Amino acid sequence: MRYSKIISTIFCILISIAAFSQIKPNINTKPYPYGNPVIKHMYTADASPHVMPDGRVWMVTSVDHEDGGGYSTMHKYHTFSSKDMVNWTDHGEVLNIYDVIGSNVEPEGEDWALWAPDMVYYEGKYYLYFPVRILYKEGGYDEKTRKTIAYTGVAVSDAPDKKFTVINPKIKGTQGIDPAVFIDDDGEKYLYYGTHYGAKLKDNMMELDGEPIKMEVDDERFMEAIWMDKKDNKYYLSYHSHYDKPIDPENPDDLHRKKSRLDYGVSDHPLGPFEYKGILNYELGVNVNEGPKLPGKNYVPWRLYQSNHGGIVEYHGNDYLFYHTSALSSWRQDEFKGPGTWTQRSVCVDQISYDESGIIRPVQQTLTGVEPVIVDQPFEINLALKDTEVTNSTLKFENINLGTGYYYAAIEMKGIKEPLKCEIRLDKPNGALVGTFVIKKDGLTETLLRNAKGTHSIYLKFSDELPTKSSIKSVKIFAGSPK
Ligand code: FUB
Helix, strand or coil, rough: CCCCHHHHHCCCHHHHHHHHHCCCCCCCCCCCCCCCCCCCCCCCCEEEECCCCCCCCEEEEECCCCCCCCHHHCEEEEEEEEEECCEEEEEEEEEEEEHHHHHCCCCCEEEEEEEECCCEEEECEEEEEEEEEEHHHHHHHHEEEEECEEEEEEEECCCCCCCEEEEEEECCCCCCCCCEEEEEECCCCEEEEECCEEEEEECCCCCCCCCCCCCCCCCEEEEEEEEEECCCCEEEEEEECCCCCCCCCCCCCCCCCCCCCEECCCCCCCCCCCCEEEECCCCCCCCCCCCCCCCCCCCCCCCCCCCCCEEEEEEECEEEEEEEEEEEHHHHHHHHCCCCCCCCCCEEEEEEEECCCCCEEECCCCCCCCCEEEEEEEECCEEEECCCECCCCEEEEEEEEECCCEEEEEEEEEECCCEEEEEEEECCCCCEEEEEEECCCCCCEEEEEECCCCCCEEEECCCCCCCCCCEEEEEEECCCCCC
């Protein structure tokens, strides 16, 4: 072995020993006593929540290693679903790093990891966006000197609980971690990723449609973990802010310390620029009212100075923040006597509230979690076409009870010659837009719906004259009560 190779091997061994010497075993087997985190049988992080066509909330999460060992040990994703936000089903592993690498060994000198993912439904398929993060071992693990690259790939599946197949291991133009996909009410699709970028996605969901744009937020602490949400026609871009030094146990709230928060900005356009609006989520473990305290201190053991990461979903009238903490790790290691491990995280869910002007009140992190959601309405509404006339390329359906929310719609058509769009609006032909069918061919076309709740007249407004001899076979609104 050459001298330099011996030195680098010794160095790697030392680094590994250093990393693993911090491992604390998960020796406490008592059941975790609180509602948050919601996943209690394994370590999960970076949740991306969406309502899927079965009316349930689904999330894909990163998986932190049972034995800790840091961010390089994140090698797979699981999906979970719930119909009430409290009880979650683990659907198992849907993608592994070796599905991406194509063999069961990592290239020599490199640590490959799968970081914060997103999963969306589009035109009958589920797309899983994953950041590959490669760390070159000769650069070492030190945050200041390490050499890494990261980019986004995409995998597809027919169902969110089945294995995904990689269809593009590296989306051209993407650099950096934390992809998030947003589908707008007009049918456009956007991919956000890296520290600051956003771009339209092509219909094939695996290529960028044009050059990525730098997301501008007037906040110098905008760092990573972008999530896009839309509320009352405004685009809310939330993100993890730059933080600095570790928490001083004697002064955890030190005003001079830059905190790891989720902050957000608002815009009238999905690609910005965004106006900074404030805090979505405080530093992890801040202001938790109930529960255990770190021995001798007035704050929870899992107070964390880094690793905040959020995803937002609206579900039957409430908005929820998904984030993660090390509370489960703190419990399983030594029953809340110590802090837990910052890379043994677990997904928590708490409610978001807004003031009258749309400003988010910083989320109250809780141990109890949220109230179970109970939905009692039909899963599906078939809009009766019998007596409905198409006037000026517009159809009207009166007095439709959308209850606490319907999340998808489908139209079946025949005789389509050219692609056309059909907007779904409430109460007036130019009322609130809740979704858009992009009809490319005969058969079924689906769209997601946003803010479709309460009792309304529903208008379907086609972008063009319907071709002669075309016909509408059915229109249905679905994903009301979760299956
Ligand atoms: O969980 C791994 C990475 O750490 C995520 O991709 C980032 O957002 C950071 O939280």
